[in-house]
Amino acid sequence: MKVTLKDKLSTYKQHPFSLFLMIVMVLAMVFTVGITLSLIVYIVYKGVPNLSPELFELKFTAENQSMLPSIINTVIMTVITLVIAVPLGIGAAVYLTEYAKRGNKLVKVARITAETLSGIPSIVFGLFGFLMFNIALHWGYSLISGAITLAMMVLPTIMRTSEEALLAVPDSYREGSFGLGAGKVRTIFSIIIPSAMPGILSGIILSIGRIVGETAALIFTAGTYGQIPENLFSSARTLSVHVYALLNEGLYMDKAYATAFVLLVLVVLINLLSKYVGNKLTKK
Amino acid sequence: MDKVSKASSGKFKETFMYILFLIAACASILSVALICIFLFQRGIPAIAEIGAGEFLGGTRWKPLQNLFGIFPMIIGSIYVTAGAIIVGVPIGILSAVFLAKFCPPKLYGIIKPAVDLMAGIPSIVYGFFGLVVIVPIMQNLFGGSGKNMLTASILLGIMILPTIINVSESALRAVPEQYYEGSLALGATPERSAFAVVLPAAKSGVLAGVILGVGRAIGETMAVVMIAGNQAVVPDSLLDGVRTMTANIVLEMGYASDLHQDALIATGVVLLVFILIINLCFSLLKRKES
Incomplete structure (x- = not known):
């Protein structure tokens, strides 16, 4: 009926x-x-x-607020952040799923702190990064201080998604590998992590989206310098910070629109990519 | 002999990697500890120097005259968060019920990605949108600058929608289908079954989503600073400008020094304490749920 x-x-x-x-x-x-x-x-x-070709010139000047340096900075910032956060996040997930015994105190504390970390607002991360890296370690406004701050911010995301992905790997894989005489470390690196890769990857893509969109944590850590940085210790603004800086000056609304458009396109692409990886995961 | 050394090197590798994984597992613990240490170490002495009562209860924030009362900012944060809840929670829950129970699969394939995308849009873009779209609308409707508590509440309400929708939807889906069908069999309409039976059963999950939304709203910085007006006074009406704790930090941190800078870090400490309390509520609720 x-x-x-x-x-x-x-x-x-x-x-x-x-x-x-x-x-x-x-x-x-x-x-x-x-x-x-x-x-x-x-x-x-x-x-x-x-959008105009001048906005994609390699040099940022007072007359031409080119966004290309900011785009390049965003890519550099993303790569450095991931280089720090991905091994730590996956490593933590491996410890929690493969090594820790049930009822382990450390596991409990690690989970609670990861949850706490994911709830802390980005401006608090920014304040912390400013205090620790820029002031206490005397790095000043620098790419590296921004990247470490962001790495701490995305760590819980990578940890949680990797943990879920590792837990989803069937125990028979582990037993099969042990049965063939492989050690624990070898089993982890050549059997478990590869089969959990799609899940881990979707967490990483999620984090990329967060890194690209972040502003508040970067203003006081990586700063707002508009050029391509010379080294890890120079200040550099990412695309989101570039939008903020343009709006803050209030004189370049048209450029802010164009930059916001490019930023939005990036975010949509990252979103589609994570959907694509996610779909592949469920099909399997 | 060779075999022995190989075995011991294998054992060394196992132990070495074990230690590396262990260190990685401590990274989140270390991060939280460092954040607390660095903020409290600068913030607490500042609060002590200003005087806790004067700092938390003082209504005047005039750094040039050494007056550091953040009461208006605390009230501002609470007001705009409450406003965001009033705007976002009904719309979010209604949307979640629709998605979980009434959405045709084809439509779901379009709406769900849109909601996910909404969660991914950077806050600076939301702020920009608020500045160039919502603020002019407010100007036309109510006059003035258009940057006020109402504008901030509406924009924050929109920004917390995806959080509330996603968490509530999965809570609603976790309710056993028999509840819904039992209600239908008793003659209730699908709408009534969803709202009178399924929604109450998913109560704690939905509440967790709301708390997560509160956390996001109170911590939001970039969007709020662009549209809330940022006057450091206790607002009298919805159409007055407000300054939140987050806005206070981002506006002045760039040029502050000495006690002024310490007072801003102390503002961050107060914000962090708020967030820790909200987190605690969230994890208590989650524990109750499971």
Whole structure:
């Protein structure tokens, strides 16, 4: 028996409150999707006409706030952050899933602190990074202090997704490897981590999205210098910080639109990539 | 002889890697410890120097006159977070119920990625959108600068939507299907079954989503600083500008020095304490759920 529209309407006639609930639900959903769409459409509409070749010049000057250096900085920042956070995150996940015994105190503390870490606002990370790296270690505004701060920020994400992925690896894989005479370390590196790779990868992509979009944690750590950095200890602004700096100066709205558009495109691409990896994971 | 050395080198490798994994597992513990140490070490003496009552309860923030009262900022953070909850929670829960129970699969394939994308949009882009779209609308409706508590509440309400929707949706999906079907069999309409049976059963999960949303709203910085007006006074109405704790830090940290800088770090300490309390509530709720 199929419920036709007519049946539904007659039910709603008897239960007007149900109809009301359905209407407010649809309205809420339309609002949610509508806001997302209008944000994207607005940024595209305002951003695309303002794109110009000058905005992609290699040098940032007072006359031409080129965004190419910021794009390059974003890539460098992402790579350094991942180089720090990925081994730590995966290593922690391996310890929690493969080594730790049930009821281990350390595991409990590690999980609680990871959860705490993921709830700390980015501005607090920024303050901390400023105090520890810029002041206490005398690094000043630098790429490296921004990257370590961000690595701490994305660590819980990588840890949690890797842990889930490692737990999903069937125990028979481990037993098979041990049975063939492989040691624990070899089993981990050549059997367990490779088969958990898609899950780990989706966590890493999620983190890339967070790194690219981050502003508050970087303003006081990596600073707002608009050029391509000479080394790890020079200040460098990422694309998000570039948008903030342009808006803050208030003179370059058109350039801010164009930069926000490029940033949004990056975020959408990263999102699609994580969907793609996620789909591959569930198909398997 | 050779075999022995090989075995011992293998054993060395195992132990060595074990220690590396152990160190990695301590990274998150170390991070939290370092953050607390560095912030408290600078923040607590500053609060002591200003006076805890004067710092937390003082209504005047005038760094040039050595007046450091962050009461307006604490109130500002609480107000805009409450506003965000009022805007975001009903819309978020209604959307979540729709997604979990009534959404046709084809439509779901479009809406769900949109919600996920919403979670990924950087806060600076939300702030930008608020500045160029919501602020002018507010100006037209109510006059003034358009940068006020209402604007901030609406934008934050939008920003916490994906958090609330995703957590609530999975909580709703975790409710056994029999609850819903049992209610239908008793003659309740699908809508009534969803709201009167499934939603109450998913209560603690939905609440966890709301708490997560509160954490996100109170910690949000870049979007708020662009649209909230940032006046460091206790607001009288929804249309007054407010300054949140996060905005206070980001606005002045760049040029502050001495006690002023310490007072900003102390603001961060207060914010951190708020977040730790919210985190505690969240994990207690999660424990209760499982």
